[in-house]
Amino acid sequence: MELSDLEKIRLAKLQRMEAEGIPPFPTRAHLTHTTRQAIEAFEAAEAGSNTPVEATLGGRIRSLRHMGKLSFAHIEDSTGRVQLFFRINEVGEELLARLREDFDLGDFVEASGVMLRTRTGEVSLQVHSFRMLAKAITPLPAAKDEVVNGEVVRHAALTDPETRYRQRYADLAVNPEVREIFRTRAAVIAALRQFLDERGFLEVETPILQPIYGGAAARPFVTYHNQLKQQLYLRISFELYLKRLLVGGLDRVYEIGRDFRNEGISFKHNPEFTQLEFYMAYADYLQIMEMTEQMISFVAEKALGGRTITFRGNTVDLTPPWKRVELRQGLMDVTGIDINAHPDAASLETAMRERGLPVKPDQPRGKLIDGLLGDYLEPTLIEPTFLYNYPRDISPLAKSMPGDPTTVERFEGFICGMELCNAFTELNDPIDQEARFLEMGRAYEDADEERHPMDEDYLRAMAMGMPPTGGFGIGVDRLVMLLTGRPSIREIILFPHLRGREDE
RNA sequence: GGCUCACUAGCUCAACUGGCAGAGCAAUUGACUCUUAAUCAAUGGGUUCAGGGUUCGAGUCCCUGGUGAGUCACCA
Numbered sequence A: 001m002e003l004s005d006l007e008k009i010r011l012a013k014l015q016r017m018e019a020e021g022i023p024p025f026p027t028r029a030h031l032t033h034t035t036r037q038a039i040e041a042f043e044a045a046e047a048g049s050n051t052p053v054e055a056t057l058g059g060r061i062r063s064l065r066h067m068g069k070l071s072f073a074h075i076e077d078s079t080g081r082v083q084l085f086f087r088i089n090e091v092g093e094e095l096l097a098r099l100r101e102d103f104d105l106g107d108f109v110e111a112s113g114v115m116l117r118t119r120t121g122e123v124s125l126q127v128h129s130f131r132m133l134a135k136a137i138t139p140l141p142a143a144k145d146e147v148v149n150g151e152v153v154r155h156a157a158l159t160d161p162e163t164r165y166r167q168r169y170a171d172l173a174v175n176p177e178v179r180e181i182f183r184t185r186a187a188v189i190a191a192l193r194q195f196l197d198e199r200g201f202l203e204v205e206t207p208i209l210q211p212i213y214g215g216a217a218a219r220p221f222v223t224y225h226n227q228l229k230q231q232l233y234l235r236i237s238f239e240l241y242l243k244r245l246l247v248g249g250l251d252r253v254y255e256i257g258r259d260f261r262n263e264g265i266s267f268k269h270n271p272e273f274t275q276l277e278f279y280m281a282y283a284d285y286l287q288i289m290e291m292t293e294q295m296i297s298f299v300a301e302k303a304l305g306g307r308t309i310t311f312r313g314n315t316v317d318l319t320p321p322w323k324r325v326e327l328r329q330g331l332m333d334v335t336g337i338d339i340n341a342h343p344d345a346a347s348l349e350t351a352m353r354e355r356g357l358p359v360k361p362d363q364p365r366g367k368l369i370d371g372l373l374g375d376y377l378e379p380t381l382i383e384p385t386f387l388y389n390y391p392r393d394i395s396p397l398a399k400s401m402p403g404d405p406t407t408v409e410r411f412e413g414f415i416c417g418m419e420l421c422n423a424f425t426e427l428n429d430p431i432d433q434e435a436r437f438l439e440m441g442r443a444y445e446d447a448d449e450e451r452h453p454m455d456e457d458y459l460r461a462m463a464m465g466m467p468p469t470g471g472f473g474i475g476v477d478r479l480v481m482l483l484t485g486r487p488s489i490r491e492i493i494l495f496p497h498l499r500g501r502e503d504e
Numbered sequence B: 001g002g003c004u005c006a007c008u009a010g011c012u013c014a015a016c017u018g019g020c021a022g023a024g025c026a027a028u029u030g031a032c033u034c035u036u037a038a039u040c041a042a043u044g045g046g047u048u049c050a051g052g053g054u055u056c057g058a059g060u061c062c063c064u065g066g067u068g069a070g071u072c073a074c075c076a
Helices: A003-019 A037-047 A088-102 A162-168 A168-174 A178-200 A239-247 A285-304 A327-335 A347-353 A365-380 A430-443 A457-465 A476-484
Strands: A054-067 A070-077 A082-085 A108-117 A123-134 A145-149 A151-155 A222-225 A228-233 A250-259 A273-282 A309-310 A315-317 A323-326 A387-393 A404-415 A418-425 A469-475
Touching: A003 A088, A037 A054, A037 A070, A037 A082, A037 A108, A037 A123, A054 A082, A054 A123, A054 A145, A070 A108, A082 A088, A082 A108, A088 A123, A088 A347, A162 A168, A168 A178, A178 A250, A178 A273, A178 A476, A239 A250, A239 A273, A239 A457, A239 A469, A250 A285, A273 A285, A273 A476, A285 A387, A285 A404, A285 A418, A285 A469, A285 A476, A309 A476, A323 A327, A327 A365, A327 A387, A347 A365, A365 A387, A418 A476, A430 A457, A469 A476
Parallel strands: A082 A123, A323 A387
Antiparallel strands: A054 A070, A054 A108, A070 A082, A108 A123, A145 A151, A222 A228, A250 A273, A273 A469, A309 A315, A387 A404, A404 A418, A418 A469
C-alpha cells in the first residue's frame, strides 16, 4: 500500500501508540448508549428528575477542536452525532495531551462521562476518560462539517462520482444522505415483502445458474461448471422457474433477487440488478394492474411516509387509481399511427416513413411498435400510467386476448417517463407456447443472441397444467430511483459496476 | 461500441490569447479553559490521468491510450 504524506504521519502516530503499549485497535468496545440514546436520555432527565446521565459512547471523530486546556470533538455513529467536551479538570493533563497527539479526524473513539449542556446549549458528553477504538490511517475525504440550525453542512464534500462509486465506504462515511438512500432502499424491499406476505404469497428462491436462460429478451452471462462439464447461464429473469411452481400447486409465489444481463451500462442499466416477480393463480392482468398501484403506493407510504415523489423535476402522486391507456390509443395519440391498421412490419414501416419517423430496417412489427413506444410515448407518461394490450410478437409468454390473436393481455407501468414494471396474463397453453418459442426462434434467426432458447422442460411443466395466472415483474432499482428521486441507478446500488482500473 | 465533455495537493476548486502551478479546508509546529468551517502565528505538501509530439517555453496546443460523466446504439 502506497502511503501519502498525510497517511505516513498518521501511521507514525499509530506506531508511537503501539510503542507505548496503547492498542490502536483494541478488540472490544463497551458502550452504554448510541449517540441518539444519550441525547434523548439527557433531555428526558433535564425535563424530569435531573439525575445525571452517565454514558459511554463510541463513534467516529468528525470534528476536533483544541483550545489550550479544553478540547471539543463531534463523534458520529449510525444514529447521529454528539459533541464530546474535554476539560483538563476532568480528563487530566496527560489524557488531554494524548488526545492532541494521537487522535485525528476519522478515528473511532470510546468516551465515558456525563451528559451536559455546554454554554452554547449543545447537549454534549463531558468526558472523564476515553480511548482509541480504531485508528484511521487514511483520512476521510471530506474536509470539514458545520452544524447550522441542527443541519450538517459539508464543506468540500466528496463529490467526484468515480471516487464515490469505487470507494463507496468513503462516500457513505462522509455523505449521510447516501446512507439514507440505502436505508430507504432496504425499507422499500421490506415493504414489498410485507405487501406480498400479507396476501398469502410464498417467497421462494430459484436458480441463478441456469442451463437454459429465458423469460426475457437479453444477452446472458455465460459461465461453466467444471465437474459437470456444463455450460451455464446467469439468469436473465425468474419467470420460467416461478411458473413451474404454479404447476406444482404453489398458487402465489414471489422472488426478490438478482438478474444478470450482458448489455450496455447506462444511468438506468447495471449488469446485475434487483428484480421482483410475483405470480398469482386465478388472477388476470387487470387484477394485477390494481394490485400494482396498491403495492407501489403502499411501498411509498412505508418507505417515505407519503405518496408523493419527485423525479427528474416532476412531482407526481402515486395514489391509486393510475391512468390507464390502451397501447394502440396511446401510440395513435402521439404518432397518429393506428397499429391495428398495420398488421405486418412492412405496412407499419411505410406508415412510419409517411410521417417522417425514422425506421430501422429489418425490424419485426413488435420491435417497431416497441420503438415507437419508447421514443414517443414513454417520455410523455409522467403521471403514473398503465399502458395495456401489447402486440403478441414481443410478448411470447403472455396470453392472447380472446378474439384478438395479434394482441396479448399485457401491461406496463410508467412513472415520470420511465418504464417501471411489466405484467401479463400468463400463457398457460403448452401448444401455443411451443409455437411461440418456435416463432421467436425464427424471428431472431439473424440476431440469434436474443432469441428465446427452447425450454423443453418448461413446456413439459405447462403440459401438466398451470392454472390461469397473472404475473408481474418490476425493476426494484428503478423503483428505488423513483422513490429516492435519484436520476442514476449508480446512486442506488451500493457497488455499481465500473470498468476495471489498471492500478487495482 | 460511436460522439461530446471532464481529469491540477488528501478533499473542493483556481491558473487570461502558451510565460515562475495557486487558494480554502485537511496536515505539521506553537498560543489559547465553552468551541462548533473555532481563532491567531508560522511551516510543509504537485508524475497537472499516462505516453508521445509541436515550441525557446506546455496544466494550457496536437496525437495515442486510460478512467468517468452525459448522450446515442442495445436493453429493463
